[in-house]
Amino acid sequence: xxxxxxxxxxxxxxxxxxxxxxxxxxxxxxxxxxxxxxxxxxxxxxxxxxxxxxxxxxxxxxxxxxxxxxxxxxxxxxxxxxxxxxxxxxxxxxxxxxxxxxxxxxxxxxxxxxxxxxxxxxxxxxxxxxxxxxxxxxxxxxxxxxxxxxxxxxxxxxxxxxxxxxxxxxxxxxxxxxxxxxxxxxxxxxxxxxxxxxxxxxxxxxxxxxxxxxxxxxxxxxxxxxxxxxxxxxxxxxxxxxxxxxxxxxxxxxxxxxxxxxxxxxxxxxxxxxxxxxxxxxxxxxxxxxxxxxxxxxxxxxxxxxxxxxxxxxxxxxxxxxxxxxxxxxxxxxxxxxxxxxxxxxxxxxxxxxx
Amino acid sequence: xxxxxxxxxxxxxxxxxxxxxxxxxxxxxxxxxxxxxxxxxxxxxxxxxxxxxxxxxxxxxxxxxxxxxxxxxxxxxxxxxxxxxxxxxxxxxxxxxxxxxxxxxxxxxxxxxxxxxxxxxxxxxxxxxxxxxxxxxxxxxxxxxxxxxxxxxxxxxxxxxxxxxxxxxxxxxxxxxxxxxxxxxxxxxxxxxxxxxxxxxxxxxxxxxxxxxxxxxxxxxxxxxxxxxxxxxxxxxxxxxxxxxxxxxxxxxxxxxxxxxxxxxxxxxxxxxxxxxxxxxxxxxxxxxxxxxxxxxxxxxxxxxxxxxxxxxxxxxxxxxxxxxxxxxxxxxxxxxxxxxxxxxxxxxxxxx
Numbered sequence: 001x002x003x004x005x006x007x008x009x010x011x012x013x014x015x016x017x018x019x020x021x022x023x024x025x026x027x028x029x030x031x032x033x034x035x036x037x038x039x040x041x042x043x044x045x046x047x048x049x050x051x052x053x054x055x056x057x058x059x060x061x062x063x064x065x066x067x068x069x070x071x072x073x074x075x076x077x078x079x080x081x082x083x084x085x086x087x088x089x090x091x092x093x094x095x096x097x098x099x100x101x102x103x104x105x106x107x108x109x110x111x112x113x114x115x116x117x118x119x120x121x122x123x124x125x126x127x128x129x130x131x132x133x134x135x136x137x138x139x140x141x142x143x144x145x146x147x148x149x150x151x152x153x154x155x156x157x158x159x160x161x162x163x164x165x166x167x168x169x170x171x172x173x174x175x176x177x178x179x180x181x182x183x184x185x186x187x188x189x190x191x192x193x194x195x196x197x198x199x200x201x202x203x204x205x206x207x208x209x210x211x212x213x214x215x216x217x218x219x220x221x222x223x224x225x226x227x228x229x230x231x232x233x234x235x236x237x238x239x240x241x242x243x244x245x246x247x248x249x250x251x252x253x254x255x256x257x258x259x260x261x262x263x264x265x266x267x268x269x270x271x272x273x274x275x276x277x278x279x280x281x282x283x284x285x286x287x288x289x290x291x292x293x294x295x296x297x298x299x300x301x302x303x304x305x306x307x308x309x310x311x312x313x314x315x316x317x318x319x320x321x322x323x324x325x326x327x328x329x330x331x332x333x334x335x336x337x338x339x340x341x342x343x344x345x346x347x348x349x350x351x352x353x354x355x
Numbered sequence: 356x357x358x359x360x361x362x363x364x365x366x367x368x369x370x371x372x373x374x375x376x377x378x379x380x381x382x383x384x385x386x387x388x389x390x391x392x393x394x395x396x397x398x399x400x401x402x403x404x405x406x407x408x409x410x411x412x413x414x415x416x417x418x419x420x421x422x423x424x425x426x427x428x429x430x431x432x433x434x435x436x437x438x439x440x441x442x443x444x445x446x447x448x449x450x451x452x453x454x455x456x457x458x459x460x461x462x463x464x465x466x467x468x469x470x471x472x473x474x475x476x477x478x479x480x481x482x483x484x485x486x487x488x489x490x491x492x493x494x495x496x497x498x499x500x501x502x503x504x505x506x507x508x509x510x511x512x513x514x515x516x517x518x519x520x521x522x523x524x525x526x527x528x529x530x531x532x533x534x535x536x537x538x539x540x541x542x543x544x545x546x547x548x549x550x551x552x553x554x555x556x557x558x559x560x561x562x563x564x565x566x567x568x569x570x571x572x573x574x575x576x577x578x579x580x581x582x583x584x585x586x587x588x589x590x591x592x593x594x595x596x597x598x599x600x601x602x603x604x605x606x607x608x609x610x611x612x613x614x615x616x617x618x619x620x621x622x623x624x625x626x627x628x629x630x631x632x633x634x635x636x637x638x639x640x641x642x643x644x645x646x647x648x649x650x651x652x653x654x655x656x657x658x659x660x661x662x663x664x665x666x667x668x669x670x671x672x673x674x675x676x677x678x679x680x681x682x683x684x685x686x687x688x689x690x691x692x693x694x695x696x697x698x699x700x701x702x703x704x705x706x707x708x
Contacts, residue, residue, distance in 0.1 A: 238444035241411050246505075247432030247461040256457070260448040354448035 155222035163286020173200025392560035437506025636674035
């Protein structure tokens with residue numbers, strides 16, 4: 001019974017597409033007639049390039065106002081001295097002062113380190129884990145749908161909410177961790193380990209960072225698993241049969257057949273998630289708090305802010321002259337860092353990716 | 356390596372629990388060192404049989420022996436087989452050399468030895484100059500050769516080919532089938548190939564296995580099967596143009612079609628199906644069927660002439676005769692050649708001798 005029903009549906013879809021096409025054709029002809037009547041018929045006689053530009057104008061205008069203008073303006077602002085964003089007053093221009101101030105700033109260096117740690121630990125781990133999960137998901141039949149949903153849920157859930165849940169699971173400080181067990185510490189105690197003050201008083205850099213990493217990795221799995229699973233399922237089964245006959249082990253088949261055949265997808269994920277992780281912000285806000293700092297760590301205060309967090313902090317006090325320029329300079333530096341790694345990846349990709 | 360299939364059965368069960376018997380109690384012995392064609396129409400179970408021999412499909416019942424060893428439960432890589440897939444399944448990201456070498460990587464072979472074997476195989480199949488290319492840069496025929504080289508490089512005892520020529524154009528097909536025959540001769544490897552093309556099967560097989568609906572119909576040399584089909588299915592499946600089939604009656608050792616005596620037989624009196632191959636007709640001075648030339652269709656195709664006429668209830672009969680014999684004749688008289696009339700049982704379709 002399903003077959004005819006599906007066929008009927010297909011026929012209906014085809015008919016709908018046909019009607020939509022006809023509708024737009026009619027609309028197009030009506031517009032053409034209308035324009036000709038009011039003397040604008042010449043529009044249709046313009047060269048294709050000019051016509052294309054007219055069609056693209058709305059999109060270009062929006063992109064120009066909200067993307068290109070801000071980019072150029074932020075470059076411009078980064079060259080201003082004592083810029084007051086409310087009055088527009090400027091005491092002069094400088095080429096490198098703002099950049100040098102940022103680069104000398106201890107907090108900026110810390111934010112670069114924090115961002116790099118998140119990027120270079122979480123991205124490879126997420127990719128490896130999501131590859132493993134997708135291979136496992138592709139191999140099982142029962143409960144596949146359930147697992148797919150479970151892994152995809154974080155993707156459709158608010159990241160701040162998830163971060164707060166994480167913060168709650170890893171809550172507790174040095175004085176209370178033994179009496180008020182959070183979920184993570186209950187588990188640690190259950191397997192015979194000492195509870196840890198992950199984020200509260202007495203936290204260390206790596207205890208806080210591991211919560212952020214754990215969250216980033218888990219949160220990043222969803223989308224990657226979907227992409228990899230789709231890729232793996234589209235690989236022709238015969239390659240696996242051939243590998244089986246050739247006596248390749250499961251691991252070897254994975255490394256020599258699966259990975260190369262989905263390498264374009266791995267590459268795409270690598271670039272997008274590295275760029276994404278350089279822009280990490282909300283997860284740190286949700287887990288560490290709105291200041292991005294842990295005031296009483298084991299060895300003094302801890303600064304967990306990322307580069308974007310650092311930039312936003314300037315904007316909190318945007319009224320103070322000069323802050324906008326410093327934020328702009330930091331943004332440009334972040335842009336250059338991301339550009340650098342993307343170019344490197346594209347170069348590596350040329351040799352390693354099989355399209 | 357002699358291959359024996361004993362009561363081999365494969366039943367597929369779909370989601371609703373419907374069972375399809377793809378291979379039904381297949382019982383054959385494939386002799387060592389021969390090129391054997393598995394022939395049958397689509398869905399007859401020939402590919403299923405091949406995949407069971409390869410070990411990629413588990414039989415539902417029965418046993419597979421390689422020589423004296425029961426390999427029914429042995430994994431594909433331990434069976435000593437090479438398989439060439441219908442669409443070759445060459446790894447697209449590897450070069451030709453890497454493709455051919457891949458099976459050796461999984462064995463304990465030194466790199467030097469592996470390179471030597473790869474080159475040797477590439478030379479055998481005639482692609483030694485293409486080793487650094489990717490499969491996508493090769494023509495269909497070349498890809499086919501790479502696939503054969505990859506299957507042969509680990510010196511298997513059995514070579515299996517799934518529809519090896521179906522992806523090639525007509526000219527390449529002719530060339531490649533000679534090539535397969537040559538490679539099989541040079542290596543002396545027991546080879547089984549699957550095809551639905553009877554001409555292809557007849558032209559290169561040493562022996563042919565004809566399947567239908569998962570059951571063995573006949574196994575013999577191509578010529579034997581063509582001349583002495585065991586049943587109507589085999590008779591109809593082989594030959595182009597196909598065998599002529601008409602209803603016939605046997606009365607007193609005479610085969611009678613539509614009231615005309617067409618041949619003699621030793622069969623008992625009764626109703627039968629008569630099969631005569633188009634080339635088993637002959638033009639004579641005064642024969643069984645006589646027609647005026649303008650009443651029938653005569654088509655001269657070079658050396659041969661196709662004569663089409665109807666018998667009985669408008670049953671079309673095709674006869675292929677020597678063009679010389681019908682030249683300038685206004686009246687054509689046709690006989691069935693001596694001993695070439697095949698009688699089949701009306702019920703079972705099996706041949707009656």
